[in-house]
Every structure is written in structure tokens, then in C-alpha cells.
Amino acid sequence: xxxxxxxxxxxxxxxxLDVAALAGVSTATVSRAFNAxxxxxxxxxxxxxxxxxxxxxxxxxxxxxxxSRRTWLAGVLIPTLDNDVFASQVGALQTRLSADGVTVLxxxxxYDADQAANxxxxxxxxxxxxxxxxxxxxxxxxxxxxxxRGVPYVVTYSHRPGSPHPSVGFDNAAAFRRIARHLLDLGxxxxxxxxxPSIDNDRVMARIEGLRAALAEEGLALRPQHVREGxxxxxxxxxxxxSIMEAPGPRPTAVVCGNDALAIGALLEARALGIRxxxxxSVTGFDDVAMAEQTDPPLTTMRVDNAEIxxxxxxxxxxxxxxxxxxxxxxxxxxxxxxxxxxAPSAG
Amino acid sequence: xxxxxxxxxxxxxxxxLDVAALAGVSTATVSRAFNAxxxxxxxxxxxxxxxxxxxxxxxxxxxxxxxSRRTWLAGVLIPTLDNDVFASQVGALQTRLSADGVTVLxxxxxYDADQAANxxxxxxxxxxxxxxxxxxxxxxxxxxxxxxRGVPYVVTYSHRPGSPHPSVGFDNAAAFRRIARHLLDLGxxxxxxxxxPSIDNDRVMARIEGLRAALAEEGLALRPQHVREGxxxxxxxxxxxxSIMEAPGPRPTAVVCGNDALAIGALLEARALGIRxxxxxSVTGFDDVAMAEQTDPPLTTMRVDNAEIxxxxxxxxxxxxxxxxxxxxxxxxxxxxxxxxxxAPSAG
DNA sequence: CCGGCTTATGTAAGCGCTTACATAGCAGTT
DNA sequence: AACTGCTATGTAAGCGCTTACATAAGCCGG
Numbered sequence: 001x002x003x004x005x006x007x008x009x010x011x012x013x014x015x016x017l018d019v020a021a022l023a024g025v026s027t028a029t030v031s032r033a034f035n036a037x038x039x040x041x042x043x044x045x046x047x048x049x050x051x052x053x054x055x056x057x058x059x060x061x062x063x064x065x066x067x068s069r070r071t072w073l074a075g076v077l078i079p080t081l082d083n084d085v086f087a088s089q090v091g092a093l094q095t096r097l098s099a100d101g102v103t104v105l106x107x108x109x110x111y112d113a114d115q116a117a118n119x120x121x122x123x124x125x126x127x128x129x130x131x132x133x134x135x136x137x138x139x140x141x142x143x144x145x146x147x148x149r150g151v152p153y154v155v156t157y158s159h160r161p162g163s164p165h166p167s168v169g170f171d172n173a174a175a176f177r178r179i180a181r182h183l184l185d186l187g188x189x190x191x192x193x194x195x196x197p198s199i200d201n202d203r204v205m206a207r208i209e210g211l212r213a214a215l216a217e218e219g220l221a222l223r224p225q226h227v228r229e230g231x232x233x234x235x236x237x238x239x240x241x242x243s244i245m246e247a248p249g250p251r252p253t254a255v256v257c258g259n260d261a262l263a264i265g266a267l268l269e270a271r272a273l274g275i276r277x278x279x280x281x282s283v284t285g286f287d288d289v290a291m292a293e294q295t296d297p298p299l300t301t302m303r304v305d306n307a308e309i310x311x312x313x314x315x316x317x318x319x320x321x322x323x324x325x326x327x328x329x330x331x332x333x334x335x336x337x338x339x340x341x342x343x344a345p346s347a348g
Numbered sequence: 349x350x351x352x353x354x355x356x357x358x359x360x361x362x363x364x365l366d367v368a369a370l371a372g373v374s375t376a377t378v379s380r381a382f383n384a385x386x387x388x389x390x391x392x393x394x395x396x397x398x399x400x401x402x403x404x405x406x407x408x409x410x411x412x413x414x415x416s417r418r419t420w421l422a423g424v425l426i427p428t429l430d431n432d433v434f435a436s437q438v439g440a441l442q443t444r445l446s447a448d449g450v451t452v453l454x455x456x457x458x459y460d461a462d463q464a465a466n467x468x469x470x471x472x473x474x475x476x477x478x479x480x481x482x483x484x485x486x487x488x489x490x491x492x493x494x495x496x497r498g499v500p501y502v503v504t505y506s507h508r509p510g511s512p513h514p515s516v517g518f519d520n521a522a523a524f525r526r527i528a529r530h531l532l533d534l535g536x537x538x539x540x541x542x543x544x545p546s547i548d549n550d551r552v553m554a555r556i557e558g559l560r561a562a563l564a565e566e567g568l569a570l571r572p573q574h575v576r577e578g579x580x581x582x583x584x585x586x587x588x589x590x591s592i593m594e595a596p597g598p599r600p601t602a603v604v605c606g607n608d609a610l611a612i613g614a615l616l617e618a619r620a621l622g623i624r625x626x627x628x629x630s631v632t633g634f635d636d637v638a639m640a641e642q643t644d645p646p647l648t649t650m651r652v653d654n655a656e657i658x659x660x661x662x663x664x665x666x667x668x669x670x671x672x673x674x675x676x677x678x679x680x681x682x683x684x685x686x687x688x689x690x691x692a693p694s695a696g
Numbered sequence: 697c698c699g700g701c702t703t704a705t706g707t708a709a710g711c712g713c714t715t716a717c718a719t720a721g722c723a724g725t726t
Numbered sequence: 727a728a729c730t731g732c733t734a735t736g737t738a739a740g741c742g743c744t745t746a747c748a749t750a751a752g753c754c755g756g
Contacts, residue, residue: 015712026736031714041734058473062413063712066741081439091429091456103474106454108439125406126451234642268642291639294582294616363742374706379744389704411742414711
């Protein structure tokens with residue numbers, strides 16, 4: 001029976017009370033039939049479900065949230081959706097969480113720490129009960145604010161040894177050390193580096209550190225004119241390779257790139273400059289995008305399973321929500337994919 | 349002052365009542381200070397805001413939603429986040445909506461109509477007040493269900509002339525007619541087509557229709573052995589080009605692809621087969637991804653401003669939410685980007 | 697200086713649901 | 727037959743907020 005007076009704002013129109021009346025039970029039983037079916041006798045449950053279907057009723061989440069103090073909302077903070085790496089992470093996370101009835105709110109920081117803090121605040125205000133956050137370099141106090149609310153969280157994409165936060169990801173520094181090791185073992189001694197903006201980005205900073213550390217172990221260092229920082233795009237890769245190769249002094253024999261887009265740009269520019277890869281120059285990428293195995297030559301890069309990051313982050317949060325207190329997840333492995341863009345430097 | 353008895357579940361702990369007490373006003377004034385600031389005297393507003401800050405209070409959305417029957421939630425239904433095209437659409441939509449205090453829920457259908465219907469149901473149950481939906485080929489009754497709830501919606505990415513739905517997008521059929529026209533004008537008469545799965549996908553179906561219609565106007569048709577349907581990936585583009593070129597009978601002089609990934613695959617395979625592009629074969633893509641201008645030869649393709657689709661869809665919905673009844677938006681223009689992968693067929 | 701108007705604030709009734717507690721009904725024990 | 731201990735259901739009190747309505751306070755013209 002529709003209520004007299006003010007009309008409803010278009011929602012299905014029935015309330016738990018209506019369902020209860022139709023089924024000949026109390027609203028408490030209706031609620032239990034939906035939220036704790038095992039607590040209500042099978043035939044009554046049937047009656048309630050039938051009544052609900054008939055009236056097109058579904059529990060109204062605001063009412064439920066208010067009474068139960070549960071929102072079934074989780075949030076994920078990423079730099080941007082305009083990047084496969086994060087989009088697929090979010091996709092997998094969402095798939096996993098929604099299977100358990102948890103709705104995901106997405107916040108994009110656009111690589112800006114203030115926006116990140118704002119998004120987190122907004123999500124908390126919306127009542128998220130768990131948070132997945134890309135990276136750990138954020139405004140001081142952000143994690144404390146979250147923890148103070150009793151909201152479980154997990155850092156994704158990076159897994160820094162010694163980090164105080166639970167995190168699902170890989171060790172960015174170790175991954176770049178592995179790339180460096182590969183090139184060092186091939187005999188390279190002169191390196192270039194093209195990388196994306198490192199400000200507020202612990203992943204990129206860790207990668208740079210990993211590379212520098214591996215070189216330092218061999219008594220090597222990067223010359224400033226061989227290091228370029230800029231937008232993670234093909235065009236900047238091209239431009240950077242040219243600038244590195246045109247710099248005065250000895251040319252590097254290997255150029256390490258912060259991601260595949262930069263590496264593809266470097267590859268394209270090398271070809272344009274008549275520099276042969278891998279004979280004259282080795283180039284490495286990071287991410288293993290679909291294009292990486294199609295370039296000429298195919299690109300040596302590091303593969304990361306972003307969907308798996310999303311899934312594991314979801315699982316971790318779900319465990320927290322279930323009231324258990326899971327151990328911090330172990331790091332994921334990234335995988336060095338050796339292709340033809342790297343080889344020993346030619347003698348001389 | 350914290351309530352006696354049961355502890356709060358970790359949220360900030362204050363209620364409107366506490367803020368009201370601290371500020372020496374009523375809860376109604378607190379509410380108004382936040383939701384209709386112009387209705388409360390400046391100095392009182394200040395006091396309330398100060399009290400709220402002091403207590404770390406923010407309105408609890410569940411309570412607000414229940415009382416006001418407004419959720420400030422919108423939903424967007426896309427096939428998948430694992431595609432730049434949709435990810436950037438969503439990103440822009442979200443940016444615009446969140447500027448107006450609307451939170452976006454994202455549902456992915458994974459190109460499956462049942463999942464799409466489920467996602468929409470879930471979002472409606474969550475109380476979304478507006479919906480943006482990619483494409484219009486959905487389960488019968490889906491749009492009616494939405495409309496019956498009084499929820500405004502907008503179809504995105506496609507804009508079919510004669511569609512009953514408001515939509516922000518471009519005319520896929522016309523876009524492919526334009527591509528066909530370009531190739532026909534160059535003198536091509538034998539066409540191949542490589543496209544992504546068309547089931548439940550009106551955008552792809554419209555493109556195919558557009559191509560066929562343009563050819564039909566010239567009395568031309570596609571030979572079945574020159575049409576390939578499969579995953580929208582580089583690998584399928586390669587495989588398809590080979591199969592088309594190896595088919596018995598005359599080879600096509602132009603291969604039209606459903607998106608850039610397929611076209612890049614076709615380009616790569618042409619090179620592997622020793623087929624010169626554009627001398628022996630013209631190839632076209634769709635989307636104008638970053639890679640399209642970097643291929644060899646650079647790819648002729650159609651550019652679509654996905655972020656603009658997201659923004660306009662957001663604006664349309666916002667207008668609806670403001671209670672006005674906007675006219676159906678006009679179609680967006682897609683732009684043919686002529687590069688070196690198309691040319692007149694060589695004589696003979 | 698009073699009546700009527702406008703405007704700022706308070707009062708209190710819910711919004712639709714969940715859940716602690718009360719109750720009733722039933723089976724098994726003694 | 728009376729009692730205990732279950733379990734299945736009902737009762738009713740909120741969850742935290744908004745908002746229609748009531749009220750009080752100022753302002754103006756006559």
C-alpha cells in the first residue's frame with residue numbers, strides 16, 4: 001500500500017513493512033530472511049522472498065547502513081584510470097569485492113598528493129570500510145587518519161621491505177636491480193635512464209634507487225646528462241633518447257626506461273637516428289604491455305601481474321572485514337622478460 | 349560528549365547533536381550550515397563550522413540519505429576498465445560529477461548482457477540517482493526498468509540517429525562510412541575487414557553496417573573470406589591479416605580494422621609477409637591511440653575524444669539532477685586522421 | 697508605535713532498516 | 727505433569743540526519 005501524503009521519489013515504493021504485511025510476518029523477520037536466512041524457517045523465508053519479489057522490494061542501503069552501521073563500501077585510491085596498470089588492478093579488485101557484496105568507490109589523485117588526501121577524506125566520509133591505496137608516499141598523517149577511524153587498508157603496487165604498511169605488490173627497487181644486473185652481466189658499463197615524474201611517487205623513486213644501487217655495487221654511476229625525467233609517454237621517450245645520445249662525452253650502451261611507453265619511444269628514436277638495437281644500444285622497459293613483444297626488436301621488460309595485485313588486495317581487505325587480522329602479505333614476484341632489445345655491448 | 353553504552357564503530361564519533369551542543373544551536377541549524385549555508389547567519393555558520401572541525405564531524409551519508417532521500421550517487425556501466433577508451437571516459441565523467449558532490453559507482457559488464465543487467469540492478473539498489481551506460485544494446489526492458497524508477501540516464505559512446513535514448517557519442521556507422529569513403533575515393537574496390545566481437549555490441553555492429561552500406565552504394569561487397577571477427581588484440585590482427593591475404597581469389601587492396609590494436613597487428617603482419625603498406629595494401633584503424641602515429645607507416649585512423657564523451661555525459665546527467673529536462677545531446681564529431689597507411693592502390 | 701511582513705532559528709517527526717531483548721512454542725527430561 | 731532449554735518470531739528502540747512547521751525576532755511604513 002503506498003503511503004498517503006508525499007510520494008516516494010521514484011524508488012520501487014515498497015518498504016520492509018509492506019513486505020512484512022504481505023508475507024504475514026514482522027519486519028524483523030523480513031530483515032532476517034535477507035541478512036541471516038539460516039535464522040528463519042524455510043517456509044517463512046520463502047513467503048518473505050516471494051512477497052519481496054512481488055513488490056519489487058530490496059533493502060534500502062541507507063536504512064540498512066544507518067541501523068547496522070555497515071556500509072559494505074570499500075575505496076581504492078589510484079593515480080589515474082588512464083593507465084592500464086591501475087585500471088586492470090581496479091578491475092580485478094572490484095570483481096573480487098563485489099562477489100562478496102562490497103561496492104567499490106574509486107578515487108583518482110592525478111598523481112597529486114593533495115587530491116589524494118582529499119579523495120581519501122571523501123571516501124571516509126562516504127563510509128568506506130576498507131581502503132586500497134596505490135603507493136605509500138602520501139601526505140603525512142594520511143595513513144594515521146585512516147587507521148584512527150579503524151578502517152583497514154592495504155598499500156598496492158609497491159612492496160617496500162621495511163614498510164610499516166601491509167602491502168600487495170612487488171619490490172620496485174629489486175625489480176630495477178634485476179634489470180641492472182641483467183645488463184651488467186651482459187657487460188654494460190655506461191647507462192642511461194629515462195623515467196617518469198618521481199615526485200610523490202615512491203614506485204618510481206624506488207626504481208631509480210634500485211638502479212643506482214646496482215650500479216654503485218660495481219663502482220658505476222649515471223651521468224646527469226644521461227638521466228631524463230618527464231611524462232610517461234612515447235614522445236618523451238623519443239625526445240629523451242635523442243638528447244642522451246647527443247650529449248657530449250661517451251654514449252651509454254644501455255638505456256633503462258621507467259616503463260614500456262618510454263622504452264618504445266626510445267626504440268623508435270634509435271631507429272630514426274640509425275642506432276642499431278641491440279648491437280649499438282640495449283633498451284629495457286617496464287610493465288610488459290601488449291605492444292612490447294611486437295616492437296622491432298621486441299622489448300626486454302619486466303612483467304607485473306596487475307590483476308593479481310588487485311585480487312590479492314581485495315582478499316586481504318575482505319579478510320580484515322571478516323574480523324580476522326591477516327599477516328602482511330608477502331611481496332609478489334615480477335618477471336624479467338628477456339627479448340631482443342638487450343644484448344652485450346659491441347666491443348669498443 | 350561520547351554516548352554511554354555501545355561504542356561507535358570507529359567513525360569520528362561525533363553526531364550532529366554534539367556539534368549543535370558545542371556551537372550552542374540546534375541540529376537543524378547544523379544541518380543548514382552545511383547544506384544551505386545561505387540560510388544561516390554568517391556568525392552562526394562560523395560557530396557551527398568551527399565546532400564541526402573541532403569534533404572532526406562530517407554529516408553521515410546514510411543518515412542524510414535516509415532523511416533527504418538523496419544519495420548523491422551516480423552509476424556508470426562500461427564493458428571493461430581494461431580499455432583506455434572506457435577508462436578515460438569514466439575518468440572524465442567522474443572528475444566532472446565529483447566536482448558537484450556526486451560519487452560515481454562503476455559497473456563492468458565484461459561485454460556480457462546478463463552481467464550488465466545485474467550491475468544496473470545492483471547500482472539501482474544502491475540508490476544511484478543517474479546512470480551513464482555504454483551502448484544501447486542491452487537486455488530488453490533494462491532502460492524501462494531504469495526509467496520506471498525515475499532515474500535519468502544517458503547512453504554513451506554511440507549516437508545512433510533515431511535512437512529513443514539520450515546519448516552522448518558519435519555515429520559509429522557514419523564514422524565507418526567516412527573511412528570507406530576515403531578508401532573508395534582513393535580508388536579501392538576490394539576490401540577486407542577485421543573487427544572485434546559484435547555480439548551485444550551495437551557500436552561494432554553499426555561500424556560494420558556503415559562500411560557495408562558505403563560499399564553497397566558503389567555496388568561493392570565484402571567477401572566472407574575477407575571478414576574476420578575476434579578478440580580486439582594485436583595478435584588477432586596479425587593472424588587475421590595473414591588469413592585474409594592467404595585466402596584464395598583476389599586479395600583486397602584495403603583492410604579496414606575495428607580498432608587500432610587490430611590495425612597495428614595487421615601492419616606488423618603485412619611487414620612480416622613482405623606486403624608493402626600503403627603501396628600494396630592500405631590499412632585503417634579506429635580510436636587513434638598514442639601508438640597509431642608511431643607505427644611504420646603511421647596509421648590512418650579515426651579519432652574520438654573519449655574524455656569529452658565522459659564530460660558531456662556528466663553534464664547531461666547533472667542537468668537532469670538539477671531538475672531541468674535537457675534536450676537530447678547532439679552527436680559528437682569523430683575525426684579522420686589521415687596518415688601514411690592509406691594510399692591509392694597500385695595500378696593492376 | 698503598532699500590525700504585518702520577512703527572515704533566522706528551533707522543535708520534533710520521521711526516513712527504512714536492524715537488532716537487543718522479550719516472548720511463545722515446542723521437545724525432551726525428570 | 728511440571729520444568730528446562732532450545733529455537734523461531736515479534737516488539738520496539740533507535741541509527742544520524744533533514745525538513746515541514748511553528749515560533750521568535752527584527753524591520754518597515756503608516
